[in-house]
Structure formats: C-alpha cells, structure tokens
Amino acid sequence: MSTSNHYDVIIIGSGAGGGTLAYQLAPSGKRILLLERGGYLPREKDNWDAKSVFVESKYRAKETWYDKDGNAFLPGIQYYVGGNTKVYGAALLRFRAQDFGEVRHHGGISPAWPLSYQDFEPYYTKAEQLYHVHGQRGVDPTEGPASAPYRHPPVSHAPRIQELFDDFKRLGHHPFPLPLGILLDEAEGKALHTSACVRCAAFDGFPCLVNGKADAQVICVDPALEHSNVELLTGAYVERLETNAPGRVVTKVIVTRDGAEEQYSADIVVVSCGAVNSAALLLRSANEKHPGGLANSSDVVGRHYMRHNCSAFMAVSKDPNPTVFQKTLALNDYYFRSDDWDYPLGEIQMLGKSDGEMLKGEASGWAVWKPEFALDYLAEHSIDFWLQSEDLPHPDNRVTINRDGQIVLSIHETNLEGHKRLTAKLKGMLGDIGLHDQLMHRSLYLGKDIPIGGTAHQAGTVRFGRDPKTSALDVNCKAHDLDNLYVVDASFFVSIAAVNPSLTIIANALRVGDHLLERLGL
Ligand SMILES: Cc1cc2nc3c(=O)[nH]c(=O)nc-3n(C[C@H](O)[C@H](O)[C@H](O)COP(=O)(O)OP(=O)(O)OC[C@H]3O[C@@H](n4cnc5c(N)ncnc54)[C@H](O)[C@@H]3O)c2cc1C
Ligand code: SF4
Numbered sequence: 001m002s003t004s005n006h007y008d009v010i011i012i013g014s015g016a017g018g019g020t021l022a023y024q025l026a027p028s029g030k031r032i033l034l035l036e037r038g039g040y041l042p043r044e045k046d047n048w049d050a051k052s053v054f055v056e057s058k059y060r061a062k063e064t065w066y067d068k069d070g071n072a073f074l075p076g077i078q079y080y081v082g083g084n085t086k087v088y089g090a091a092l093l094r095f096r097a098q099d100f101g102e103v104r105h106h107g108g109i110s111p112a113w114p115l116s117y118q119d120f121e122p123y124y125t126k127a128e129q130l131y132h133v134h135g136q137r138g139v140d141p142t143e144g145p146a147s148a149p150y151r152h153p154p155v156s157h158a159p160r161i162q163e164l165f166d167d168f169k170r171l172g173h174h175p176f177p178l179p180l181g182i183l184l185d186e187a188e189g190k191a192l193h194t195s196a197c198v199r200c201a202a203f204d205g206f207p208c209l210v211n212g213k214a215d216a217q218v219i220c221v222d223p224a225l226e227h228s229n230v231e232l233l234t235g236a237y238v239e240r241l242e243t244n245a246p247g248r249v250v251t252k253v254i255v256t257r258d259g260a261e262e263q264y265s266a267d268i269v270v271v272s273c274g275a276v277n278s279a280a281l282l283l284r285s286a287n288e289k290h291p292g293g294l295a296n297s298s299d300v301v302g303r304h305y306m307r308h309n310c311s312a313f314m315a316v317s318k319d320p321n322p323t324v325f326q327k328t329l330a331l332n333d334y335y336f337r338s339d340d341w342d343y344p345l346g347e348i349q350m351l352g353k354s355d356g357e358m359l360k361g362e363a364s365g366w367a368v369w370k371p372e373f374a375l376d377y378l379a380e381h382s383i384d385f386w387l388q389s390e391d392l393p394h395p396d397n398r399v400t401i402n403r404d405g406q407i408v409l410s411i412h413e414t415n416l417e418g419h420k421r422l423t424a425k426l427k428g429m430l431g432d433i434g435l436h437d438q439l440m441h442r443s444l445y446l447g448k449d450i451p452i453g454g455t456a457h458q459a460g461t462v463r464f465g466r467d468p469k470t471s472a473l474d475v476n477c478k479a480h481d482l483d484n485l486y487v488v489d490a491s492f493f494v495s496i497a498a499v500n501p502s503l504t505i506i507a508n509a510l511r512v513g514d515h516l517l518e519r520l521g522l
Contacts (some may be wrong), residue, residue, distance in 0.1 A: 015083020017489035018272030024513030038079035057337030082217030090360030097144035107415030123507035179216030204352025247289025295479035304393035346389030353372035462491035
C-alpha cells in the first residue's frame with residue numbers, strides 16, 4: 001500500500017460524533033483522514049421550503065431499509081458532511097445525573113452506564129461552549145450540577161410562547177428555556193446585524209441556508225479542515241474494514257468512491273457512521289477471526305437499538321400564534337414521575353412551527369379531526385410540541401444485514417406506558433394553557449414511515465461497558481476485541497434517557513478525543 005494512503009487516524013463519518021472528533025484532533029498535527037459517504041448539503045432556497053423538505057423529503061437519503069418481516073421502509077436519515085446535524089433541531093441537553101445510573105421504568109430497567117455524570121460533566125461544558133448552546137442554568141429543577149454557566153443567554157421567547165411559559169408556571173410547573181445550539185445574537189427578539197442566524201421559521205428539521213445553526217459541519221468539520229494535516233473525502237462510502245491475520249488490528253479501510261474501490265489504512269480507525277450504519281459496517285466486516293462481525297465476540301453489535309418513544313403533536317391555540325421561532329421552551333416536571341405515577345414519563349419540548357405546506361401534506365388527518373377548521377386557520381393558530389420518553393435497550397431490537405447486504409431493523413416497542421401518560425398530561429393541560437382540547441399527530445416531522453422510519457435519535461447498537469461479555473467497546477470507546485478500532489457516534493449509548501442525544505454524543509467525542517491525544521503521545 002502506498003504510504004500516502006496511510007494516516008495516523010481515519011474517522012469514518014462526519015456527523016455529531018465523527019465531525020467533533022476531527023475538530024478535537026485537528027490541532028495535533030497528526031495526519032487525519034475523514035471519510036464521508038455524502039457530499040456537502042447544497043445551499044439553495046429549498047433549504048427553507050417546507051414542501052421540499054417535509055413533503056418531498058428532498059434531503060433525505062434515497063435508501064431502503066427493511067423491517068423484520070421484510071417490508072421496505074424509508075429511514076429518516078441524511079447523508080451529508082455534518083451528518084444528521086445538518087437538519088437537526090439543535091436542542092442540546094445534558095442527560096440528567098440519574099440517567100447515568102440504573103433507572104426503574106414501568107416497562108423495565110434502564111441500565112447504568114459504566115461512567116457517571118461527573119465523568120461527563122467537563123465534556124458537557126466543553127460541548128456546550130463549542131456548539132454555542134444558548135440556555136439558562138438553575139431553572140430546570142432536574143438538571144445536574146454544571147461547572148460553568150452557559151456562555152450564551154437563552155433564546156428569547158416570542159410573545160405567544162412567553163404566555164405559554166407563564167401559563168405553565170401558573171399551573172405550578174417549571175418550564176425552562178430549551179438549550180439550543182445556534183449562532184444567534186439577538187436583542188428584543190430580533191437577530192442583530194452581526195448574527196449568522198436570522199431567527200426564521202425554518203429551525204427544526206430544515207437545513208440552515210445561512211449557516212446559523214450549530215451543526216457539525218459548520219462548527220467542527222470546516223474549522224478542522226483549516227488544518228493542513230486534516231483531509232476530507234466526500235462520496236467515500238466505507239464498505240468494510242479488514243484486519244491482520246490474528247484479527248487484533250484493522251489494517252485496511254475499503255472504500256467505494258466514484259464507483260471504484262479504494263483502500264486506506266491508519267494507526268487508529270474510528271467508526272462514526274451513526275448507530276445503524278456503524279453496526280452495519282461492523283457486521284459487514286465479519287471475517288474468519290470475527291465471524292459474527294468485527295468487535296462482536298459479545299454478540300451485542302447491532303443489538304439494543306434505541307430511538308426514544310417520541311411524538312410530534314400540534315394543538316390549536318384559541319388566540320392566533322404568529323410565532324416565527326417557536327422552539328424555545330421545555331418542561332421536565334414529568335421527567336422522573338408525576339403525582340399519580342411513580343415511574344418516568346418524559347420531557348415536553350416545543351417544536352418548530354407548523355407551516356401551511358406541512359399541514360396540506362397532512363390534510364387528510366386534519367379533515368377527519370376538525371372539519372370546521374380551515375387549513376389557513378390552523379396554520380395561524382397551531383402550537384407544536386415534541387414529547388420524548390425513554391425506550392429501553394432490548395437485545396432483539398437490532399440491526400442486521402440481509403443476504404443482499406441491506407439493512408434490516410427489527411423493532412419491538414418498549415416502555416410505552418410512560419409516553420402515553422406524558423401525552424395525557426399535556427392533553428389534560430390544554431384548556432388551562434389557552435389551547436383547544438385536542439392534540440393532533442404531526443407525522444411529517446417524524447417521517448412518513450413512523451414508527452420504524454423514525455430513526456432520528458438512533459443509538460445503542462455498539463454499547464460501551466467494562467465487561468467484554470456484555471459490551472463491544474471499553475470505557476474509552478475502543479473495541480474490546482481490537483487494538484486500534486474505536487466507535488464515537490451514538491452507538492456507544494447504554495441507555496438513551498429522555499433528552500435529545502446529540503450533546504451526549506458530542507461530549508463523548510471530546511472525551512474520546514482526549515484519550516486518543518494521550519494515546520498518540522500528545
Ligand atoms: C429531523 C431531525 C431533528 C433532530 N433534532 C435533534 C435535536 O434537536 N437535538 C439532538 O440532540 N438531536 C437531534 N437529532 C438527532 C441528531 O441529528 C443525531 O443524534 C446525531 O446527528 C447523531 O450523530 P452521529 O455522529 O451518531 O451520526 P450522524 O450525525 O448521522 O453522522 C453519521 C455520518 O456517517 C456517514 N456515514 C454513514 N455510513 C457511512 C459509511 N459506510 N461510510 C462513510 N460515511 C458514512 C453519514 O453520511 C453521516 O454523515 C435530530 C435528527 C433529525 C433527523
Ligand atoms: S432559525 Fe436561524 S439557524 Fe434556524 S434556519 Fe433560521 S437562520 Fe438558520
């Protein structure tokens with residue numbers, strides 16, 4: 001192999017995990033190659049067009065996966081430099097301290113992580129600073145201790161959302177400003193001339209046309225590439241990893257690019273393709289020494305897939321809701337329990353504002369529900385919520401590869417009762433918070449093939465742990481079975497808590513980055 005194809009570190013995948021790791025390692029001067037199957041997400045007006053984004057799914061991967069019965073579905077997944085963060089809603093929350101321990105749910109046990117909140121805390125702080133998180137400490141009673149305040153003030157509420165905030169408080173709840181990764185400078189609810197973000201309506205699920213969202217490309221990959229020792233290859237699909245004869249070292253990374261095979265190698269190989277694709281890559285890389293897939297002597301690779309029990313809902317406000325930027329409020333009063341239930345229910349957040357085009361895409365459902373509400377009335381009066389509860393890591397919820405090398409995702413729903421109760425709690429409050437008494441599912445946000453196509457929060461398929469019999473990765477996210485293979489995307493999760501996953505992925509990538517710098521002697 002030509003020495004020019006040999007690197008100190010190869011990182012496969014440039015999303016929240018891989019992009020952040022590249023950023024962390026870039027100043028080391030080590031030769032780093034970032035392999036990304038996608039290209040740059042095109043910057044064009046359609047980035048902000050609800051019909052293109054949600055109804056036509058313009059930016060979603062044109063890829064078919066299969067469920068356990070062989071039915072085809074379209075995963076809600078994006079392949080670009082920056083990964084799924086190009087379209088994420090940038091709600092960047094820490095796990096609660098208790099989430100790192102064992103938590104008893106109605107549907108079973110959410111297992112303990114091998115590390116504690118305190119181990120992650122310094123990296124959470126770094127991650128928040130790196131990704132420009134705007135938030136406020138001390139308002140959400142469930143948050144863990146933090147070693148520094150947020151660097152940026154919370155994103156201000158629009159008047160209708162401030163009313164909602166006040167209504168929740170009046171009911172004895174503790175709403176708090178949703179921590180958001182956003183490049184926003186604002187005054188009196190308006191973006192300043194210096195601000196990259198213009199506080200538009202396209203925050204959640206859309207790409208940002210003006211690079212105002214703190215995504216992994218803008219925050220990490222672009223700055224990493226300013227270092228001459230970092231290279232990025234786009235359109236570089238990693239087919240498989242090969243090992244040396246004893247099976248302890250990854251010696252080749254086999255890539256398909258422009259229809260041709262290319263080979264690369266590195267002292268350290270880091271897989272960060274997203275939880276489903278990372279598991280698939282390891283399974284595809286089975287060889288004589290690793291017959292069940294690379295790093296899989298424990299047989300956990302692909303198993304324990306989690307993605308949250310979540311729902312997007314729209315309620316109709318009695319007063320018009322002219323809010324443009326809606327995603328500024330969250331509520332954790334039911335995170336651990338409620339007055340009538342001793343198990344966790346989950347988190348309530350605001351979602352990006354429904355748009356007339358999105359409602360048209362979902363119109364048949366609305367017509368059945370409230371034929372008296374015209375679509376334009378709904379668009380003017382809608383208020384949108386995201387409800388998120390913990391699903392549990394079940395070994396049979398798993399990623400496998402079929403005979404044709406395609407991805408198969410097997411799902412059995414877990415722990416649904418808490419989510420049902422969370423939905424009922426919100427429903428029960430609607431009248432008191434100035435809303436009509438019905439909640440309507442917003443299916444387009446989650447993708448047309450929910451529940452199985454709702455892969456946005458995928459995690460857990462290459463879990464870390466101390467015991468090589470029950471985990472694939474050690475606490476540094478190195479494969480137990482190999483000396484130079486790491487995984488730094490959402491695959492390492494042991495449980496998923498009830499908060500959005502990215503801040504924990506980012507914090508972990510920074511943590512593993514520190515370990516790798518030490519390993520590289522820096
Ligand atoms: C609509 C939407 C809204 C979301 N909102 C939020 C939110 O508000 N807050 C939050 O915390 N999270 C949110 N998420 C989830 C968040 O985007 C993901 O949790 C996060 O991006 C996962 O990071 P990752 O590094 O695991 O994978 P990804 O970001 O998916 O990155 C994986 C990368 O690997 C590349 N890749 C895959 N396979 C290969 C291969 N074989 N060879 C080469 N490259 C490969 C992919 O193209 C991709 O770039 C949202 C997601 C979606 C879709
Ligand atoms: S709200 Fe800001 S970050 Fe979001 S799409 Fe609009 S300009 Fe971009």
